[in-house]
Amino acid sequence: MYILTAEFFQRALIGGALIAITAPLMGLFLVLRRLAMIGDTLAHVSIAGVALGFLINVYPVAVGLVFAIVASFGIEALRKTYKTYAELSIAIIMSGGIALASILFTLGKGFNLNVNSYLFGSIYTLTNTDLTVIAGVTAIVLSIVLIHKKELFLLTFDEDAAAVSGLPVRYFNILLSILTALVISAAIKIVGALLVSALLTIPAACSLALSRSFRQAVFLVVLIGEIAVLAGLWIAGVWNLAPGGTIVLLLIGVLALAMMSKRMFRV
Template identity: 80%
Template sequence: MLEILGSEFFQRALIGGVLIGITAPLIGIFLVLRRLSMIGDTLSHVSIAGVALGFLVGVYPVAVGLLFAIAASFAIEKLRKAYKTYAELSIAIIMSGGVALASILFTLGKGFNVNVNGYLFGSIYTLGNIDLVTIAIVTVVVLVAMRTQVKELFLLTFDEDAAAVSGLPVRFYNVMISVLTALVISASIKIVGALLVSALLTIPAACSLIIARSFRQTIFAVVIIGELAVVFGLLIAGVWNLAPGGTIVLLLIAILLVLILFKPGLRTGS
């Protein structure tokens, strides 16, 4: 254990994991409450297409993936407005496009498929200084946005029509949430992988909804649960030589199952 903690690669992994353990669940709670849980899967698949293009043209893959995710977030909002009654269509359409584009880029650049696997399933032990700086910047942006706009986001999340009537620029805040989600997903891909990143967005939120009695408690609970899963998941993966991303997600599921099992006791305070 001490040997692992003293390793530079593990320390970088721990720093990156702790930062994402704050931002991903924090954004995730707003997505879950707005019934947009699947947007994480959609943007992560589009990000992988950007990562593949980055490898193909020799540009920092996470940066290209980020640009793709942001573009996809704008496209989702546009389609949500076009299909107001069937808003989930926007998510399905963009996800299909992201998977299709990624498959084509994989075919064009077969030589980098091994590297891309790290982005599909996570490669937290390979985080470099540039990755950590990127994750840190995303964390600061998300925390500042949440701290300064929490009241507006609360109103938008629970009653979008009332928010619009009160004069809140609903479209701006919808786009802001989508862009913040794209930032977090792009920064998370090397930690848990594109195929698992939605779990870090949604499962802590599912856990917090069981134990929290107010929105403020939900915010605190979702971050604490995310951090516990990331830190202990990394430690377990390091000691037993397991896949870090998969270990973190399975630990989150285990926490959720325990909370569901003891839900009556938690609710009554007994």
């Protein structure tokens, strides 16, 4: 149990606990709005920003955040253009993000090992600056969700009704996209860009299988996220496993249990 007293592990626990609040919460909104794949898209674009950050010697997470926010505006613009084919916007932006990342990888062969830590996660290397960024993102996301909870609820379940009632739908769509970009940029160093969508979607899938109301779903999605992240970190630390992969596999196990319990309850 000596690992619990290690400073790097304590930073990992703090960062993981914070991101386990915001990532599943934003994921719930995305899943309910049929936009689950937006997590993968923004994560790939963020990696392109991280690569550019290493190339120009600027804090990589900050550059990744800028890229993700720009991409979120791009997704919203394309969704407006292709209303009938909303998923097309996600595919286009993801393709562009991957293409740009591959070019930047070629230009900066010397830093590819550093970028890999963002692809697969490197929670044990979190610095105090990283924790400050994650804490700031958590505060921003929770504040906005609490302030606009009624508007976000209406937008999530019936966008047309929200527009008819006078809600500025475009503004809130962009706001949700920006919040998602913030969360993903903060999370990629914890679970990695390749796994960040799992932290967004799997807790949401678990909570939707178990909850009977939106309020219950919000509570369960955060609870499940916290349990999976903290337990995953502890297991990975004790058994010397990859933290990101361990967290995701735990989430999949929780989802399997949730689906089994739902079937048993129905029977």
